[in-house]
Amino acid sequence: MFTRHFSKLFVFLGISSIAVFSFTSCNTAGGKNPSDNSSSAIKVEVASVISVPDTGLFSYSGTVEPLRSIPLNFQVTGTISQVYVEEGQSVKSGQLLACLNKADLTSANKTARATYKQAKDAYDRLKPVFENGSLTEMKWVEVTTGLDKAEGMLEISNSNLEKTELRAPESGIIGSRNAEPGMSSIQPQSPFTLVNIEKVFIKISVPEQEIPFIKTGESAHILVAALGSRLYDARVHSVGVVANSISRTYEVKLILNNPSMDLKPGMICDVSLHRSATSKKVAVIPTSAVTMDKHGVTMVYILDRSTMTVAQRSIVTGIFRGNNISVISGLESTDEVVVTGKEKINHNSHVAL
Template sequence: MNKASYLAILALSVVLLASCSGKEKAREVMPVKVKTEKAEPVPVSGSQEFSGTVEASDDAALSFASGGTVTKVYVSVGDMVKKGALIAEVDPVSVRNAYNAAKAVREQAEDAFRRMKQLHDEGSLTEMQWIEVQSKLRQAVSTENIARKSLTDCRLYAPYSGYVAEKLVEAGQNAAPGMPVIKLVSINKVKIKIAVPEDEMSGIKVGQSALVRVPALQNMSCSGRVAEKGVAADPLSRSYEVKIEVSNSGHKLLPGMVCEAYVGDNLSATAVALPANVILIDTDNRTFVWTAVGGKAHKTYVEVGESVGSRVVINSGISAGDKVIVGGQQKVSEGTKIAEL
């Protein structure tokens, strides 16, 4: 092998080694995707914990009173609309023609009424004829009012301010009277629906204080009160439906979100509590959790206390605001680079 060939092979080997080394480094530094939860205090005394779902306070499927072909839909899913805003229209041609005809009949009846009144005042009209003239005018006015209402009903307006949750028709489709066209929800206030077991219903009262935590919103907490207490049990689960009303001026709480609700007369006594499944035990029989610190996984030893529903109180080791890994913790070790989902 001549010197030039040797140098070429050597250079190629260096490039390949560098490439492999780069790929190896890329594999080494690839962060592990984990889900974290910010540790927050929860009520631990005199309260009950339940899982719940967010519902809109007002939820209506809007429809046309007068059917017809939809000519325009002015909103899209997700749009915020104000009370009284025009949402959709159906073709008004046939309804307008009916209204114009009713209006013409009413005008004729009014003209006849004026002429007959003069005759009646002069004594040239029998009482029965006069009653018939009055009746025809009232009937014509009533028919015109109905036709006018039908014409107005060709336009669909928002009965309250809210968001368009569903659009069920498009322009060109036929909408029968009463057929849902738009689903409109209001979330200025929301209700948290929880299922309460029969043996815990005695501790639930309308007006009772409640604390709601939403994992999807970084465990955002908000206060509320029990607004509805069901009286009929679900035949399968033997649980009762209870609803908690919560103010939602920032519109962060959205229908369908899962949350944790604490109901009780004493919600002021709080402590940090974590999901039971994130608390682990090492080979030395010491309890710990994985926390997220500076983009890396850190093993944090904790002292656990009583159970609160599906959570366990942390007596020491974790403070409010600490980020705890609650998903993907089985993939990490001390110092593992992580990427929070």
């Protein structure tokens, strides 16, 4: 019984194996070869290189900065007794901002005055005696030296007494106040910061590939969203010469008048900077086409329609133009670049559209 069942199972398995083999063979013969390029091609999308007029327009995000920012500090040690101004208040040159407790320095000044008065009295009394020859040279030197010392000490005392008052060195606005009565004059932060915003700077960061086109004196438009998208005219004041080691950008400052003082330090604005337009055409591709190789070289994948393969090509990019970027060198006007699927391909990869 057992032998008969075993024989039937063996025959069943044998027939099944033959059937599977036949199905597989037929499928291979009638289907596509797995090694066929068309079956291994990677799906991508491409875009053509386009040429557009070089408009000479650069767009950046900028930050408003004061024309000058002056930290104000007491020059003598003491305790703040009075503060006369608030943050944001306009002040005039020479205006009193705060003062220290003068008690100790006033006492020292009285002593210095008394010492000077005594030395001056001795000088006045003994001068005729010395001129008559009745006073030795050595004694007269002591008298004059004593007067000089007393005069010097009085000048220092008067100066220290004046320094208990902190005054504005020029007209401006109190940008920050870190002083309160009872505080020491020696603090990590300056008691006041005086800012001048009758003119302001707009600071922008310019990529290294764009910095050669930025020149001092060029015009720009400033749009400030915080002021109802108000527009201002500005010009390039200075162009940095040292790049930020991390961002590889250069600091550029624009300057503009701010008579109404509506522009406040720290405001964010949009900057449109113009340079002289030319008749030159510039190649433009979608920014999504640009990538980097393992060495950090900027590159794109170029499609060869005759073989339906792609090739890596290094490029030099220029300025951003919305979702596109200009290319200074490395592309031909007839080139097509991969914009979607580039993460899955390599040099000489077979692709499908």
